[in-house]
Amino acid sequence: MTQALFEIDRLSGGYGSGLVVRDVSLAVGRGEAVCLLGRNGVGKSTLVKLACGVLRPAGGTVTIAGREITGRPPSDNLGAGLTYCPQERVVFDDLTVAENLTLMRDNRRLDAFDRFFEVFPRLSERRRQHAGTLSGGEKKLLSFVRGLAEGANMVVIDEPTEGVQFENVVRMADLIQSHKQAGMSFLVVEQNLTLVERVADRIVIMDHGDVVHSGAAADMARDEILSYLTV
Amino acid sequence: MESLVVTQAINVAYEVLILAALVLGLAVVMGLLNVLNIAHGEFVMLGSYTAYLVQKAGLPYLAAVPAAAVVCGAIGVVVERFLIRPLRYDPFETLLATWGLGLLLRKLVELGFGRGYRSVDIPISGSINIFGEAYPTYRLVLMVVSAVVLVALFVWYLRAPTGARIRAMVGNPVLAEAVGIRTRQLARNTFVAGTAWAGVAGVMIAPLTPVEPFMGLTLIVNSFFALVVGGMGTVTGLFAGSAIIGGLQSVLTAAVSPTTAYLAMLVLSILFLWQRPRGLFPRP
């Protein structure tokens, strides 16, 4: 592994007093994509929420480019070079598709998004609609585009392909690959092997709030991954 | 006859614009942040008392505008920090808390100034002839100021990203934080902007109304129900609600009696709360 860009060190936490994630460590290198896998309810989403400051960790640290961001409000993340795309409530339903994309920009021009609109023409067609009227899969695409376009070095995405059609999953994978080559790093929580197999450099598997396997994607056969995912 | 119609029309326009100016602050706090600030009328009242003090001190009347904004804004900061934020901006809980706040502010002012009416001199005297009818200049100035402020704000809200960010924050606070919106500050600033503007509105109306500790109660009723009828969180709703409630009040007052006007407004509001609680033009 090259020098790590994003490091999670012995992170613990959960909701209320219950610990869902216990002492999890994980690192993502520059230009690397790490896929976080596991069955429903093993603490994957909780881990990324803790890492991105949405939940307050009970212990451990998170650093990006050597700078500790543990316990900082999530609104500081972008300044530190970290983007987070949540699993649920992924877009602003009350805002139009265009507003969702340009919300944090100085102007409302959509030029910067042309390259994404070419890949996902559906979003361009619906840019004047309220995002709340999009289907679940379309919302995921919008959230994905928003995350990539923010231009942070580190992108954390929770289940980007939920409800997304096969062709678009492939296109998402292609976009991740091209952004990796430009130096972006990814931590992707995923259940869809179509995406995992196309983008993952390393695979981390969680169970019961703990990492149970971690290794290069090339070293893992599909059956081995599946053995962790099905009961 | 013709001139009577013109005067009436100007009166209706005046009522509507003044109501819209009064509703504006509440529309920000209630329409955007979902905080049912029942004490909003008391902020207007504090603005009027500030105007009274400024005038009494011999300062130019315009100085009351920043003074009221600062006074009401500062109280807004305290209220946000110790009342609204701890209640997580919940509509129902803030309704109760600001009910208590209204009581508190009324009593504090009563303690300081007594129950009696204070009158504020009209800063711009004289009148202007419109189609042969004399109309007080100050009222016309108020109408223009109110219209300009509303239009300016409307344009700003549609163009500047802050409006969209406020909507984003209200609709999905977690994601708003994730995309870099400092939701705490934004919510506080929005709330304070609403209370500060209420103070300015208080300065505007002070010369035309008896200034007393309980003046906020009637103001809040009209403003509140204008929003209920118009719909929360949209500029169209603000205008529509002010036009309907203000227009209805003004026309019925002139044609029948103030009591009928007031009752008609209440009945209309009850019908809306019952059958269409989100108003005519709610946020989608």
Added chain:
Amino acid sequence: MASFLVRNGLILVVLVLVPVFVGEFWAYQLGLYFLYALAAMGVGLAWGQAGILPLGQGMFVALAAYLAAYGLLGFGSSPLAYLIIPAACIAVALFGFAFAVTIFRGRSEQGPSFSLITLALTLAAFQVATTWSSVTGGFNGLRNISGLPGLDGFLDLYYLIAVVLALAIAAVDYLVRAPIGALWRAVADNERRLAFLGYDVAALKAAAFAVACGLAGLAGALYAPQQNLVTPDLAGFAFSGDLVIFAAAGGRTAVLGPAIGAIVVGALSAELRDRFPWWEIVIALFFIVVVLRLPAGLMTLFARLKRLSIARSPAPRPSRAPDKPRIAAPLSVAFDEVRVRMGDVTILDGLSVRTGDEAVLCVIGPNGAGKTSALNVMTGALPKRGGRIVIDGVDVPRPRPAAVARSGVGRKFQTPSVFQKLTIDENLAIALWAGRWRGLDLLRPSLFGWTTPLLDEMRRRFGFLRSGAKPASDLSHGERQILELTMALVTEPRLLLLDEPCAGLSHEETAAVIDAIQWARHELNLRIIIIEHDMELVRRLADRVVVLHQGRFLADGSVEEVQGNPDVRAVYVGGSR
């Protein structure tokens, strides 16, 4: 029962002895605050129990006061004048019920809407009262109203009011402990769950409001002879606001809270308002503190005492619940070209599917296939835009949650939906009463002892259900899932809808739940529709599997048939997971 009598007997004795200690004049003064206490108790009951805050109770006090004033004028010294008091109370309560049921009917949202309507109504009432002077006496009100016949001096009326207050406290005390009290707290906690058990939520809420109005009516009816004067001020905003402040300051959740609030705050205010100008500021600040962090108000002071005195009455003796009139045949459902849209998104796109001979039907499909939406549209939680839904052979154009539940459909939601603030026993009891209570049953505390063989069996299978005094909020996620499943089962439905019943359960819990479902299906001869992702569970339970995809029917058959179906495989490999 014994503790109930002791407690309320004690309150009566205290109230009757008050004049001995404070003297006649003060007793007379206190009488007025006792009337406020009556009205404030109504606010407390509606707000603290059922979660509906009335902001305009003054209007009901005023209404009853005017009714009583005219009654007293009419009857003169005839003993019939006493009938005025119950008559005004009942008239106002009925009016309140009719008003509330009209507003609540057909809407389930819990917002400030109702409170604001009551506020607008009282503002209107005040305006009408001040204008309509030929009837109300205008600003000055009706003066020189005669007292009640045969009551001379200050003390006689005090005793009457004290007895009425003691009886009202006892009545409220009884109600909040009766089944209807549990249902009111359930309304405040989770309206949707209650509707899906088949309860008429609008009527329950209106009943709470009616009791509140009845108490306001009692206060108003006694106000007229007590003050010999009725003015429109009673309907004013300020008085209604005071009642809310009394209830909040005293403690809205406790029976005695609002009464203590009215007496303490009311009497102290009258005494201190003029001498100590800061007094009302203190009250306003205290009210704010109550809203911020002291929901129990002054009753917080008595919390320890309360644990001593009103210790929960011993659990009622278990008794067999009456059998539910039930057709012992499973209920059938057919969807015919059903369409559901939300904005621009098509959720169900002409879904046609029907139940057949199978007992357990498992519905699978990728996320967004419309599985949960299908259950929602059938139970009336989602409006349909087209097509037909036929339940038990009857075309139901607009399903309503409570009506569907009463026709024999039980539902367990995806995320466990129980009454968090209620105990396990209360949760189970409410489910058990659904469809079994008749007439005045909801006033009989013995209903808490009801049980059925099915409930006994579930308690035997899942030990945590036996620690019934524990609040449901203390349960783990898995236990809440099982509690909700049990609640759905004890209604003995003919069709049970289970949305991911084993999500978040451990292996052992999953196995136990599968076992229980197997047992219940034979015991009750019911049909079960299960939405599930866990294929292991599907294999164990399903007689037939239906696959949905993008809001449409894709395939059905046995587990093996579905797994072998190339269309299904294409959807699963390509789509999510």
